[in-house]
Amino acid sequence: MNAAQQHMLDLYRAAQLNQPAPPAPGTGDVEAYRSFRTWRAFQGVVDERVAARRARRAALLRSLLLRGSRRPSALRPAVVRPAVVRPNPAQDSTRRVPDVCGRPAEC
16 A cells, blocks of 8 residues: 555545544655754754764875875865956947847947
């Protein structure tokens, strides 16, 4: 018997006994997932072993990255270069505004 059939049977029994209908299957799933996620996050804060486990994983990952790379420069942060700002042709009144294909618009 699947969940839909069980729900139909529960509806029939509730109707026979003049009781309120039970909720449909899957109605409270989202709330259950959210409450479980909140509970796990709370346990992660309360339980000190989680922080220790994260520190051990980070140290292991660092050691594996150092062994795997022959160049220490692989672990250096990338240099952030400023973006090139190109002038917008629509803001320049001396030039014609190009259309979607890049051709100048005819007046």
